[in-house]
Amino acid sequence: MKVSTLLEKRQPNWDDLERLCNRLQKRRGRLSPEEVNRFVTLYRSACADLALASSYQLPPTTVDYLNKLVGRAHNQLYRGRDFRWKTWADALFVYTPQKIFNDVCVHICFFVFWGLFLLSAFIAYNEQRFPGFAEQVLTVNGVDGLQSSFEDFEGRTYGENCMMAGLYVWNNAGIGLKCFAYMILIVPGFLTLTFNAVVLGTSFGVMFRPEAGEAGVNFKTFVTAHGPFELTAIILSAAAGLRIGVSWIKTGGLTRMSSLFKAGQDALPIALAAVIMFIMAASIEGFISPTPERYMPWWIKGSIAVISCGMLMVYFVILGYPRRSTSEVPDEV
Amino acid sequence: MKSPFELDYDGFESMVDGQPLDNDLSVATPENIAFQYRVAGPFRRMLAYAFDVLIVMGIAIVVVFIAAILFSMVIQLFANMTNLNAIGEALAGMSQMLLFLFLFTFFFFYGAFMETRYNGQSFGKMIFGIRVLGTDGRPINAQQAVLRNLVRYADILPPVSLGSIFGFWETPIGFVPTCLIAFIVMMFNRRYQRLGDLICRTVVAVDTKPEKQGLINIDDKRVRELGVMIPHDFVASKELTQALAAYVDRRPHLSLPRLMEIAKHLGEPLLELFGMDPRINHDLLLCALYYRSFNELKEETENYEPPGIQAVPATPIQPSAYTPYRIDV
Structure with a gap:
């Protein structure tokens, strides 16, 4: 598979993950249970894409983008622990x-x-x-x-x-x-x-x-x-x-x-x-x-x-x- | 209690030998992949801190100003009523107490509150796009936020008196923190951690929203035509495609002579390898190879038209000297 096809296939997923991240980052950002499920799935697949970036031969800019995206989603998933x-x-x-x-x-x-x-x-x-x-x-x-x-x-x-x-x-x-x-x-x-x-x-x-x-x-x-x-x-x-x-x-x-x-x-x-x-x-x-x-x-x-x-x-x-x-x-x- | 994901050794691996000399730190996630953060340097952090100080001072001044107006109003209100004068005075005193308590909490815990509430960012950090993270890549907790903000008082030592340096005043007043301790400690570790960061295991990372970056579209017919001419059995290695992608990414930021100079190193041996006309523009060749490595060429091959009249370059070149792939000097 050529990179352009791969990117075309993955880009909607990444966009979706980014959209969910944006919503989570807002004040009192909350997702419905289905969306949380989707968020986690998308996060895992983005992780997998990043892990396989070099064998897919993704261009460095895309790897950079994936890095930031995964980092951002990671921060939302493993959030700050509440004050107890x-x-x-x-x-x-x-x-x-x-x-x-x-x-x-x-x-x-x-x-x-x-x-x-x-x-x-x-x-x-x-x-x-x-x-x-x-x-x-x-x-x-x-x-x-x-x-x-x-x-x-x-x-x-x-x-x-x-x-x-x-x-x-x-x-x-x-x-x-x-x-x-x-x-x-x-x-x-x-x-x-x-x-x-x-x-x-x-x-x-x-x-x-x-x-x-x-x-x-x-x-x-x-x-x-x-x-x-x-x-x-x-x-x-x-x-x-x-x-x-x-x-x-x-x-x-x-x-x-x-x-x-x-x-x-x-x-x-x-x-x-x-x-x-x-x-x-x-x-x-x-x-x-x-x-x-x-x-x-x-x-x-x-x-x-x-x-x-x-x-x-x-x-x-x-x-x-x-x-x-x-x-x-x-x-x- | 230790989380099963917590790394056992001090922090995480970053800048392993042989890695590029970037200020990146790599964080291993529970998903067993590593991603990179860019560590924020001392000067960006100092600007963010200065901004925070300005905000704290500004808010404190506004609060004190409003409080002063309110005190005088209360005292004025009760001043003419002999019986109530004591109440007015007591009210003013109580509000002064509240003011002091507010100032204490605000000065000492503003940063801690902001960093806990807003996932590692104070106002200054938001503006300069940086964020505090644990060295394990996770957001910081309240304890880390409180401690690193208290240790800052040691980090900004020693203060220097502007008054005695410039001789404005004889008495040493107008103290400004020099942050020397923080700078010295930052010099001795690779993640630009100040003392407070070392004690709390935190790190300040650049927090950029990912920009969408896919393939670069090269809108030049010559590139596509040249792409077809490259031998079909040639498969670019991983390293070569990486280099090509990096080159094409940087292209818009480089001047033409610089491009030629860089492209020559790869272009010359490639032309020789392909057995193509050595006069072909090296820059075009690299773009073509990039295009071919990352895109499907099928449709292009089907609609292939031999180079001809259509391939007139945007820059005027003398027609007699023109061949499509010649270096434009």
């Missing part, structure tokens, strides 16, 4: 806590963050022994601004609370996600993490000085409630990124690319858990933290902090305690 809540919930509450519990990266980020935080808080607190440290970190204006903003803090209106809660999500969760991404390259990630640890620690050190007075008291009551979630969240997002960053150096026997891929799969739920914590922290910081003492005594904020710590404990330790999960094959039977 159960998969994500499982990832978030079953697999992720267990991964976090044993993750060296979380431990590293935890110790780096808290070590630097406490160290800079200690140095900033002891102004006699280390004069000028706080001013170097926060700048003179920064120290003054921090003090004056808490000097006569009288709470905010409800509208301001709402606005600030939104701002905290936008800013903090944004920093968390960027920290996650930067940690993949390790160096910029550690810069972000240590920068935040040192700045936060120094602020705490400054506000805990006896001479901070009224501002210091306001600061302490302000930060109590949302502290646990916020500080854990920044550590978690950094750790998730570090997990990917380390994975292409320490592959654990896989190829580098497979190791990267696997780490990415593990790390994404951790980063998303961190985002959820940032959002919880932001709503506490927006609506509960700024409430003045006369409406909400300190012990309420304190108990909120205790409850959030308890929730974190449940998440990390109870959900996360290593067990033989169904997904992993036990080493020895």
Whole structure:
């Protein structure tokens, strides 16, 4: 059979397949069962034509056309998998806590963050022994601004609370996600993490000085409630990124690319858990933290902090305690 | 759970040694055939990204603008009513919160949403005709879309401050991402994958709708006549027909001297093989061979008329020098 005859015979099939593809590619494109059947048959025959292209001696342009047609139909046949809540919930509450519990990266980020935080808080607190440290970190204006903003803090209106809660999500969760991404390259990630640890620690050190007075008291009551979630969240997002960053150096026997891929799969739920914590922290910081003492005594904020710590404990330790999960094959039977 | 169709090794085979030096990647389907995608290069992708950034910024600015108008209206509306002033303020605050939440979701998850919803394409990718695919050739899922869009923040590092480069401002402001990390990572792999693509096993491919391309119709009587003169027992090999098809496909884009130069290499030995007049135009000979290899010649043979007066070429040639198959110089 000559090519021209063959093309004449096949062209209607290909046109038909293309037409069905066009319809599928439209928004909410749906085909009737008969058409789906026809689509599949046409797709298979196009595949066969492509497979036999060289023995049919089809011209390269036709082979090119067939390639694209088959690729397009393939994309419609094996479509994107739908979003499933159960998969994500499982990832978030079953697999992720267990991964976090044993993750060296979380431990590293935890110790780096808290070590630097406490160290800079200690140095900033002891102004006699280390004069000028706080001013170097926060700048003179920064120290003054921090003090004056808490000097006569009288709470905010409800509208301001709402606005600030939104701002905290936008800013903090944004920093968390960027920290996650930067940690993949390790160096910029550690810069972000240590920068935040040192700045936060120094602020705490400054506000805990006896001479901070009224501002210091306001600061302490302000930060109590949302502290646990916020500080854990920044550590978690950094750790998730570090997990990917380390994975292409320490592959654990896989190829580098497979190791990267696997780490990415593990790390994404951790980063998303961190985002959820940032959002919880932001709503506490927006609506509960700024409430003045006369409406909400300190012990309420304190108990909120205790409850959030308890929730974190449940998440990390109870959900996360290593067990033989169904997904992993036990080493020895 | 592993799908039975998932390839076990990292990604798929592409650019096996001996394959042409194209940026094609070949995807093996469950139907056990392989088809090719053309990988999108860094510059097309960067344009698409820049376009996406423009769209995100544009939409954000419009939303903030409309929100600002609404806030001021609400506040104005309630300002004169002393009792309701607090409500107006609370409403404005709540809408500001919604605005911030929207901006957060929009900035960080626009790409992920678009790529999940529209089968691997954001607006920028739609305009520049590219699409994200898994390296197994299948459309990407939500997880891949979210992760590759988050890792982009690492890929666009390091930022450079326009202000300090050009000295407009003393303080470093006006940061522009340089995408250096992405470019460097792309240099070290064959599929132009950036860091996010490597981590998610995705690849960005050119997404062209197939153009209909059948046989090229050569509307020249001389070609058909010459086709008949080629010895009937000559069967072109596979490679030769491929070369002929490629040649005829490219013909309209080449100048005449270039055509002659290319056709000479094949034309001369073929004329010798066929024992035909060496003065025959090589280009015409190749076209004729193409015509004969891909088309039925039967009807033509039946209606065959010997070359004569009808075969006057479109370009004026001096009649005395004219033979139908002579090289036109």
